[in-house]
Amino acid sequence: MHRVFVYGSLKRAQPNYPLITDSSNGKAELLATATTVQKYPLVIATQYNIPFLLNLPGQGHRVHGELYRVDEKMLKYLDWFENIPTMYQRTVVELEINELADVVDEELSPGNITEASVYSTTTYQPDWPSLPAYQSYDSNADHGLKFVLREDRNWASARRC
Template sequence: MARVFVYGTLKKGQPNYARMINGVHGTAIYLGKGLTVEKYPLVIAGKYNIPYLLNKPGTGHHVSGEIYSINDQMLQFLDEFEGCPDMYQRTLVRIKVLEWEDKSTTPEGRPAVNSILECYVYSTTTYQPEWINLPYYDNYDSFGKHGCQYVLRESRD
């Protein structure tokens, strides 16, 4: 099992969350909430209002998201879903644990709040240069005040 940190449409309550919990794609077990140790620019870009974590550490905000334990089948699905390695690249990023809900491990085996884990994150180095000038977010919500609601793949032209 691998750990993945999701910050965008795959989080609970977001448009693609069903893809995370759909057993057809593999196993994804919610472990808890986290925050990137480094700052990153999280932007909403393109005509479909896609959230992108630009792989430019040290710029932007500490980004909040969710930590999952996933099997190889789900990892392969996420690679395909995220257009890896062309649109997004999967890299290991240090994540600070904010809240841990995984009950499958013993208390001694659970990471402490504020401890640091390495998790896979889908970020991008292949972005349009002007995206660096877009507003940065620390917590993505498709239905947020920004008014840039994500367009599902099935609804795109």
């Protein structure tokens, strides 16, 4: 089993959350909410308003998200979904546990520090580090940058032709 920290569209109540709960993609259990120990820029970029965690430790904010335990099948699915290594890379970050979920994990308790994989990017446009950085991502927040689902991106591209 692997630990994965999600901070964007895969979180609960976000557009891609159904993908992490779909058992045909593998198994994922919510362990806790957590915050990165280091600061990172969490930005929303591209015409599709995708959240990106820029691999620039020490900049931005401590990022809030969710810690999951996933099986090998789900990890492979997430690697595919996150377009490893073109769009994102899977790196390890330290997290501070905020609130535990209902799943038992003896290693976790509020305030503890643990490690998990996160999908971050080192490949980005030069202006991305100057974009507004967020502590927490919500597609429906008042920033007005609503996430565009993959199936809607194809429709939007076709419409521009």
